[in-house]
Amino acid sequence: MRTMIDQPNGIFPSVCSLDCPDQCGLLLHKEDGKIVKIEGDPSHPVTQGNICNKVRNMTARIYDAKRLQYPLKRVGPKGENHFERISWEEAITTITSSWKKLIAEEGSESIMPYSFYGNMGRIGTEGMDRRFFNRMGASRLLYTICQSAGTEGYNYTMGGSFGIDPEDTVDSKLIIMWGINAVSTNMHQVVLAEKARKNGAQIVVIDVHKNQTGRWADWFIPILPGTDAALALGLMHILFAENSVDEDFLQQYTVGHEELREHVKQYNPSVVSTITGVPVDDIYRLARMYGETTPSFIRIGNGPQHHDNGGMCVRTISCLPALTGQWLHKGGGAIKGNGGYLDHNAAALQRPDLLTKPTRQINMNLLGSALLELDPPIRSMYVYNSNPAVVAPHANKVREGLLREDLFTVVHDLFLTETALFADIVLPATSSFENTDFYRSYWHHYVQIQQPVIAPYEESKSNVDVFRLLAKAMDYEEQELRDTDEEMIRQALDHPVNPNLDGITYEGLVETQYAKARTKPLFPGRLKTPSGKIELYSETLASKGFSPLPTYTPLVDDGDFPFLFIPAPNHNFLNSTFSNNEKHVRMEKMPRLHMNTADAALLGLASGDYARLWNERGECELVVSVGADVLPGVVVSQGLWADSPGSQVLVNALTPDRVADMGGGATFFSGRVQVEKLNSSS
Numbered sequence: 001m002r003t004m005i006d007q008p009n010g011i012f013p014s015v016c017s018l019d020c021p022d023q024c025g026l027l028l029h030k031e032d033g034k035i036v037k038i039e040g041d042p043s044h045p046v047t048q049g050n051i052c053n054k055v056r057n058m059t060a061r062i063y064d065a066k067r068l069q070y071p072l073k074r075v076g077p078k079g080e081n082h083f084e085r086i087s088w089e090e091a092i093t094t095i096t097s098s099w100k101k102l103i104a105e106e107g108s109e110s111i112m113p114y115s116f117y118g119n120m121g122r123i124g125t126e127g128m129d130r131r132f133f134n135r136m137g138a139s140r141l142l143y144t145i146c147q148s149a150g151t152e153g154y155n156y157t158m159g160g161s162f163g164i165d166p167e168d169t170v171d172s173k174l175i176i177m178w179g180i181n182a183v184s185t186n187m188h189q190v191v192l193a194e195k196a197r198k199n200g201a202q203i204v205v206i207d208v209h210k211n212q213t214g215r216w217a218d219w220f221i222p223i224l225p226g227t228d229a230a231l232a233l234g235l236m237h238i239l240f241a242e243n244s245v246d247e248d249f250l251q252q253y254t255v256g257h258e259e260l261r262e263h264v265k266q267y268n269p270s271v272v273s274t275i276t277g278v279p280v281d282d283i284y285r286l287a288r289m290y291g292e293t294t295p296s297f298i299r300i301g302n303g304p305q306h307h308d309n310g311g312m313c314v315r316t317i318s319c320l321p322a323l324t325g326q327w328l329h330k331g332g333g334a335i336k337g338n339g340g341y342l343d344h345n346a347a348a349l350q351r352p353d354l355l356t357k358p359t360r361q362i363n364m365n366l367l368g369s370a371l372l373e374l375d376p377p378i379r380s381m382y383v384y385n386s387n388p389a390v391v392a393p394h395a396n397k398v399r400e401g402l403l404r405e406d407l408f409t410v411v412h413d414l415f416l417t418e419t420a421l422f423a424d425i426v427l428p429a430t431s432s433f434e435n436t437d438f439y440r441s442y443w444h445h446y447v448q449i450q451q452p453v454i455a456p457y458e459e460s461k462s463n464v465d466v467f468r469l470l471a472k473a474m475d476y477e478e479q480e481l482r483d484t485d486e487e488m489i490r491q492a493l494d495h496p497v498n499p500n501l502d503g504i505t506y507e508g509l510v511e512t513q514y515a516k517a518r519t520k521p522l523f524p525g526r527l528k529t530p531s532g533k534i535e536l537y538s539e540t541l542a543s544k545g546f547s548p549l550p551t552y553t554p555l556v557d558d559g560d561f562p563f564l565f566i567p568a569p570n571h572n573f574l575n576s577t578f579s580n581n582e583k584h585v586r587m588e589k590m591p592r593l594h595m596n597t598a599d600a601a602l603l604g605l606a607s608g609d610y611a612r613l614w615n616e617r618g619e620c621e622l623v624v625s626v627g628a629d630v631l632p633g634v635v636v637s638q639g640l641w642a643d644s645p646g647s648q649v650l651v652n653a654l655t656p657d658r659v660a661d662m663g664g665g666a667t668f669f670s671g672r673v674q675v676e677k678l679n680s681s682s
């Protein structure tokens with residue numbers, strides 16, 4: 001059969017592999033064997049041919065002259081970009097002989113994988129890699145950097161990552177974007193909300209920064225960072241006090257509503273206003289709007305959960321739709337994440353049974369401490385699908401760890417990332433358009449497939465191919481370490497306990513490119529919580545030492561610095577991806593620090609000035625943008641910018657590596673900083 005690779009010209013279906021809820025259908029235009037244009041696939045039911053600028057310009061990344069072409073080995077000091085070309089054979093032999101020696105001398109737990117979702121394809125991110133490291137008995141990474149606090153919090157209320165079908169949100173009459181910069185990070189939710197708006201829906205945005213999403217709202221509500229749980233409790237206070245709750249729904253589908261009614265009496269609007277910075281009148285206005293409007297929809301973003309109290313915060317917000325019985329109405333309810341609907345057979349894909357005895361688990365948010373303080377130490381780290389030197393919190397500590405001479409580091413990536421500069425061996429990775437994999441969105445309900453459209457770039461190899469090679473060189477004989485891509489996809493999709501996937505097969509996906517899971521609304525129905533109902537009161541939380549009822553807890557004291565620092569994502573990068581591609585950097589211009597006019601005046605700062613930010617963890621320098629987009633006492637940056645020695649744009653140098661209340665989550669947005677004007681001469 002003629003594959004897409006064999007056809008030098010044509011238009012071929014594809015899927016966006018980036019870590020983005022939208023998971024767009026794509027069409028790749030090929031001329032003379034090269035991708036010349038990327039556009040949206042108009043036949044995709046949710047994304048309907050619209051894609052973001054990042055990916056429309058992605059050909060520039062795929063064929064960027066800086067892309068890695070062949071394996072490299074380090075020939076000078078760590079971190080200083082002295083590398084020499086080597087063959088794949090030499091690379092694999094160097095890695096596996098080092099690992100064999102380490103396993104014999106210090107045990108397999110001295111080796112640690114580090115990865116995330118730079119490519120969301122499942123066999124490449126949680127397939128052959130997991131099989132390999134399970135077979136080895138390596139230390140295990142806890143994948144906590146993104147949404148784990150909020151996911152755990154939401155689960156206590158709702159029993160899993162289940163919200164409403166986003167396609168139904170066109171019917172919503174009130175849409176609250178709560179801590180999500182959807183214009184940049186979930187653009188098709190914005191398209192759907194626009195359709196709802198045409199039918200009369202109001203759009204409210206609650207955020208610490210009036211960014212592009214705040215500007216798009218009908219009503220923007222600025223809030224102090226880390227205080228959203230208090231606002232949600234204040235809304236509940238008013239809803240109960242004014243009898244705007246749906247008693248029938250509470251009776252039938254929730255547990256703990258009587259306890260909650262009593263509990264929220266303490267969160268009266270004036271108390272809540274003092275905590276959140278939201279005026280009392282606005283708290284009433286929002287509560288009444290919410291109490292009176294059906295169907296209403298809350299899109300819960302990642303912002304509020306990247307805080308010390310993030311788990312409980314999301315747990316609290318997710319109680320709101322139950323109070324007014326929204327889940328029974330099409331277009332009513334909430335979405336935090338919808339991953340639960342599309343659960344594939346993770347055990348068949350990852351093969352945890354290959355791990356013969358449990359090994360230590362390492363929270364990826366504590367990478368710096370893991371590299372510097374663990375005993376027995378990590379002696380080798382294998383990084384793929386991620387760029388921890390830039391994206392991980394407390395970056396200076398991470399880099400100090402990466403500099404250890406006795407740490408053998410391998411980085412597999414498409415580019416010589418900031419992390420790769422610390423590597424002993426660098427391996428070139430294929431782009432997703434060169435691979436076979438399957439994809440499942442964590443927002444819409446479609447499973448999609450990627451088949452290779454172009455041949456591997458130069459000597460690059462996919463994650464799965466590299467792990468097959470490593471397994472062979474380690475003399476691991478198991479068949480599951482030799483399975484083909486196709487076999488692995490079949491194993492993952494064969495998941496009898498998730499009937500939503502019934503009928504979704506490898507053949508079907510090859511034929512149709514995408515398939516919608518057989519999902520149905522959550523209500524009427526039984527949730528996967530212990531009671532089967534929405535748990536406004538959670539015994540499970542109580543048993544873990546938390547308040548069983550939704551509660552506001554202030555952020556952890558992060559020292560005596562005057563500003564809370566929110567280093568959020570930006571529009572034209574995806575985490576650190578694209579930060580090294582000229583076109584995307586040009587679109588984003590420069591890293592800025594948004595600051596309130598009153599604060600700037602006290603510091604003698606004006607828009608365009610350089611400011612130095614610092615705390616006990618590190619420092620960075622950003623160009624100030626002064627205005628009313630943030631409240632006093634808050635400073636916001638956007639984007640994880642590429643850094644080189646002396647560039648001082650590493651925002652994660654300032655972020656704390658404390659873990660959140662739940663899920664071992666990251667607390668990127670709970671750090672404090674000092675800000676000062678930089679002399680133009682420095």
Ligand SMILES: Nc1nc2c(c(=O)[nH]1)N[C@H]1C(S)=C(S)[C@@H](COP(=O)(O)OP(=O)(O)OC[C@H]3O[C@@H](n4cnc5c(=O)[nH]c(N)nc54)[C@H](O)[C@@H]3O)O[C@H]1N2
Nearest residue numbers: 179180181185206207208225226301302303569571574575
């Ligand atoms: N363009 C683009 N798209 C992306 C990404 C990207 O880097 N760039 N990253 C992808 C990934 S991995 C993820 S996880 C998602 C994340 O996308 P989102 O869910 O949008 O999460 P964030 O952008 O982290 O933060 C959302 C908003 O929360 C605000 N915020 C911070 N703290 C608080 C708070 O205490 N309360 C409230 N109410 N708001 C707060 C920030 O100002 C920001 O506007 O986006 C994905 N899509």
Ligand SMILES: Nc1nc2c(c(=O)[nH]1)N[C@H]1C(S)=C(S)[C@@H](COP(=O)(O)OP(=O)(O)OC[C@H]3O[C@@H](n4cnc5c(=O)[nH]c(N)nc54)[C@H](O)[C@@H]3O)O[C@H]1N2
Nearest residue numbers: 116117118119146384385386387391412429567575576577
């Ligand atoms: N300050 C601050 N820090 C943050 C955040 C924030 O909001 N603020 N957001 C956090 C969040 S939500 C997340 S999810 C993390 C994300 O952090 P990461 O997962 O590290 O995301 P990226 O920076 O996009 O890096 C992905 C890397 O994978 C590589 N890659 C892509 N495809 C493949 C492949 O097929 N194989 C291999 N081997 N490599 C591939 C890319 O080239 C890129 O270098 O960052 C976190 N860091």
Ligand code: SF4
Nearest residue numbers: 016020023024052055
């Ligand atoms: S990054 Fe998101 S919006 Fe852009 S093409 Fe990919 S899935 Fe679509």
Ligand SMILES: [Mo]
Nearest residue numbers: 019145146147
């Ligand atoms: Mo993320």
